[in-house]
Amino acid sequence: MIYSCCSLGAVCFMYLQRITGELFYPLDCLFKHPLSDGLQRLVNFVPQLAASGMQQIVFLHVVPFGEKVGVPKPDAEKIDRAQTQFATALKTVPSGIDVKTEVQAGRALDVILRTANQYNCDVILMGTQSRNLFTEKLFGSTTAELSTRSTIPLMTVRPQLISALTTEELNLRCHHLFRGLLVPYDDSQASKHTVAEIAKHAQPGTAQTCYLCRVLDEGGRYELSAAEEQRLIADTLKPTQAQLQAAGINAEIELRRGNAITQILQAAQEKDVSAIAISSNNGNRGVISVPSFAAELLRRSMHPVLFFPVPR
Helix, strand or coil: CCEECCCCCEEEEEEEEECCCCHHHHHEEEEEECCCCCCCCCHHHHHHHHCCCCCCCEEEEEECCCCCCCCCCCCCHHCCCCCCCHHHHCCCCCCEEEEEEEEEECHHHHHHHHHHHHHHEEEEEEECCCCCHHHHHCCCCCCHHHHCCCCEEEEEEHHHHHHCHHHHHHHHHHHHCCCCEEEEEECCCHHHHHHHHHHHHHCCCCCCCCEEEEEECCCCCCCHHHHHHHHHHHHHHHHHHHHCCCCCCEEEEEECCHHHHHHHHHHHHHHHCCEEEEECCCCCCCCCCCHHHHHHHHCCCCEEEEEECCCC
């Protein structure tokens, strides 16, 4: 997993995992963090992360270059402090899991992408603060930049979520990072891609659940009849449910009415959801820097959001 700092001190928590045939039980993980937010608590949960199926975890801390005039130099004091904190937290590591630590200096985005490539990571999980499109354009966003440059899935989580959990609650969270996924499904290529990725990486026989939720906009001039709704379910949701079940995933379906963002966020609160899984019909270029369903959901959701880039 990775933690990082965004512009204006916003915290990014990233989770990089290498998957060999399975999304829900990662094998190799890389963490990066600023050592100043609740997200650094995860360094104390290596046994719980190992119990979720991880075999390798790499903790990475990025130290930005100083802003003094002249040749950029890393802050040696900050590097030493990060290395000391890592060493203190990782004194006890269970057998069967390989834990490494790295402290690197540089621009957070470049270090993240370089490290992800170095460890052949398949998912980047990062913390993100609530923002709107204006502030992202004005100040920048690591999440926005990663969405345009990364070819691997991104998972965002609110630092407040980790900060507010008790030790017992965080223990369970680390055990079940991908236990229940909510998929906003509208039969578009983006939603089909999301389902295909989940099915491809699933491990049959595990207790994973996927909730397929389709939202009908009530603002349109034409409303579907009860018979048309049932036909819509039969033609789109039912086949997708069968696709996930064939991959060994327990799949549930639901049809809702109203605003798509509002209904999906409400469904996430009502269901036993670990994260919301999405892709984007806009492709990867500017997915968060232009108005879109995926971008708005990433900004507003308090649940972790797992975003699958469209293959280039």
